[in-house]
Amino acid sequence: MTQIGHKLICEMHGPDDLVEYAQLTDESNFDFAMISDHYHPWTSSQGQSPMVWNVIGAISQATDGLRLGTGVTCPTTRIHPAIIAQAAATAGTQLPGQFFLGVGTGENLSEHVLGDRWPEHDVRLAKLEEAIDIIRTLWEGETASYDGEYYTVENARVYTLPDELPPIPIAADGPKTARVAGEVGDGLIAVNPDEDLVQEFETAGGGDKPKYGEVAVCYDEDEQAAIERAHDLWPQEGLPGELMWELPTPAHFEQATAAVSEDDIAGMVCCGADPDEHVEAIQEFVDAGFDRVTVHQIGSNQAEFVEFYDETVLPAVR
Template sequence: MTQLGLKLTSELHGPDDLVEYAQLADESAFDFAMISDHYHPWTATQGESPMVWNVIGAISRATDDLRLGTGVTCPTTRIHPAIVAQAAATAGAQLPGRFFLGVGTGENLNEHVTGERWPEHDVRLAKLEEAIDIVRTLWEGETTSYDGEYYTVENARLFTLPDEPPPIPIAADGPKAARLAGEVGDGLIGVSPDPELIEAFETAGGDEPRYGEVTVCYDEDTQTAVERAADLWPVEGLPGELMWELPTPAHFEQATEIVSEDDVAELITCGPDPDEHVETIEEYVDAGYDHVVVHQIGSNQAAFVDFYEESVLPALS
């Protein structure tokens, strides 16, 4: 049976609000949550970008049963994988048995800030594979030195560790990353209902879980929802590789000037019709995802959770 999760969107909400929304998820019929890990929002209008590890620590004290994962952390450029290993180990200790480290190759938007070169995709994949190896090695709790192609670790040991290492699902936007997820990951994370991603993941040896992320904008008034989605999430309309390559929120603002409200209405399920929300989620289920995390655009998260509990989740059971 497909599990449904709530997306905690760091680009749109400050740290206290994210903790509040995690509590909503914990007390609701949602099965899990995922929290984004960004240095910048996509656009200045979105307006937030708190440090994810601080927020995860607060969520660990504010929830009882919520399963939480990063969606996703890039452990290759902005933060060295040895530091990501420590941060995620601490999160795993704070959320015993209910934390997972979702990872991916990242976006130039977040990763260029330290002045590191933003490499081509194949290099980013190779760096990610090496970073995952470092994280898992450090989670063994032994003093570690590592001399890889991209990273060096010297006499490092993690003393605070969870009882069990967190799973590491890998985000994929194409077949190469999906194959890597199948080869070395503990699951797949995707943002489109593309069965070819699932096929590439499974062919490379991948199994469950498979997380799909869908963006919606619930409001009692459809036009209000469309306007909010167009204002806060026009990046849904960007083509090709722009999401991974543009370096600053200002560049995203320039690129999204061509995205109209009509474009957003075509791409994002907006409004109060539960059948449309169910149909959108079922596209991901039919593609092969067994977990679907729903990103609701806007601050009306409590109303959204109530709407899903009353009108959407029962139709998915």
């Protein structure tokens, strides 16, 4: 049976609200939650960007049995992989058997803030592979040093380790990263219902590992209000090509999305309160081979969204 998750968006909600939404998820019929990891929001209208690891710690104390993963953390630039190893091990201890560390190659938007050069994709992918190796090495619980092509670790040991180490699924937007996810990851994460991506992942060793898709929706009884809100708060959904990974600041995203119209967003994001349309948006990922689909509700009406999904969408999907 396809598992359905609830996406908690740090770019749009403050820490206390995110904890409240995690509690809603925990008490609902959703199967899991994922939480984004950003330094900046995409646009200033989104207005937030709390430190995800603080929020995860708070969620662990406010929920009971919620399965939660990052969607996704970039462990290569803004934060050294040795620090991510410690942070994720702590999260796994606080959420025993319930935490997973979703990782990816990142976006310039959040990763350039320390003045590091933003390299081409092949380098970012190589850095990600090395970072995962460091994280898993430190999760062995011994004092370790690492002299890699991109990172150095000297006499480091992660003392606080969970009994069950977090899985590390990898986000992919193209075949090369999907192959790496199949080879070294514990799952696949993608934001497009791309059957070819799933096939690349499975062929490279993904097999029966989890495959997480993510779909953005905007529930509202007033469809036009939903379209307007999605356009105001999530316009980057309409950006083409590699702009999502390359633009460096919210101001640049605001300039780029000035050309994205409400009609563009209405054609890309499921807006309104027709349960059949929400089911269809999820089914696109299921048909492409994803066995887990995370739903991102655009806006602050999360309680109404969760109730709507509990009563109409989730039973229909299942």
